[in-house]
Amino acid sequence: MKNKIYICDVFDFLNKLPDCSIDLAIVDPPYNLKIANWDIFKNEKEFLNFSYRWMDLMLLKMKPDASFYIFNTPYNCALFINFLKDKKIKFNNFITWYKKDGLNYSKTKYVNNQESILFYSMSKKYYFNSDDIRIPYESNKRIEHARKKGILKNGKRWFPNNKGKLCPDVWQISSVRHVNKINGKIVKQRHPSPKPREMIERMIRASSEENDLILDLFAGTGVVSLIAKELNRNFIACEINKDYIDENLKEYLCLKL
Ligand SMILES: C[S@@+](CC[C@H](N)C(=O)[O-])C[C@H]1O[C@@H](n2cnc3c(N)ncnc32)[C@H](O)[C@@H]1O
Structure with missing residues (x-):
């Protein structure tokens, strides 16, 4: 299973993926912010159950010297750290992504214009x-x-x-949404929350070598797979909605597990 993008549910996919096979995982999951149907959960408990279930499965798939990155809001990342603290893995960084673009323009608190990225490795020995x-x-x-x-x-x-x-560990990179604005107005995109290429390239260059296998869970547009390919890495991806996947990745789509 490599250089394929499976169009299916994350749990079906992870259950089929061989254990101890992944060198690097870059995971941009739902945030429970209700930005799309796939981002709506009944309540926080349901969201956390969903998140902790995929995390537990993902950990089984990682090689002993692998690393992984998880995106989310600072609040959710704090909860994720609390969940992950009991696993035998190594916490490396809580990265702040200053994305130069607010998610909402609240006047009753500070405007959120950061996201967080957790960087872990499976042990002290990692690339x-x-x-x-x-x-x-x-x-x-x-x-x-x-x-x-x-x-x-x-x-x-x-x-x-x-x-x-x-x-x-503070990354100043404009969000895709911000860069694509026309005269200050947000333009509707193929995907509601694509991650900037520059950021993904940084993670792949830092945490993998050529021919490594990179896990692109919740692939969205597939930017992780796209850059993995450009940098001569292998990728394996899962996304539930095939219409989100970038045109340049269509040849890698697999509709059946
Ligand atoms: C935050 S977005 C990822 C965006 C991606 N990083 C990019 O740059 O394009 C999360 C993605 O997870 C997908 N998704 C949500 N729930 C899923 C599930 N249960 N199984 C597989 N994919 C799912 C959504 O369709 C969405 O594209």
């Missing part, structure tokens, strides 16, 4: 390529000076890295 996801330095004057002479730090002379600085 992480911090050099491949460096980002540009911000203070150019200081960096230019340091390039010539270095900066004395703890008795050693430090020189800036040509690829930029190490990636922090």
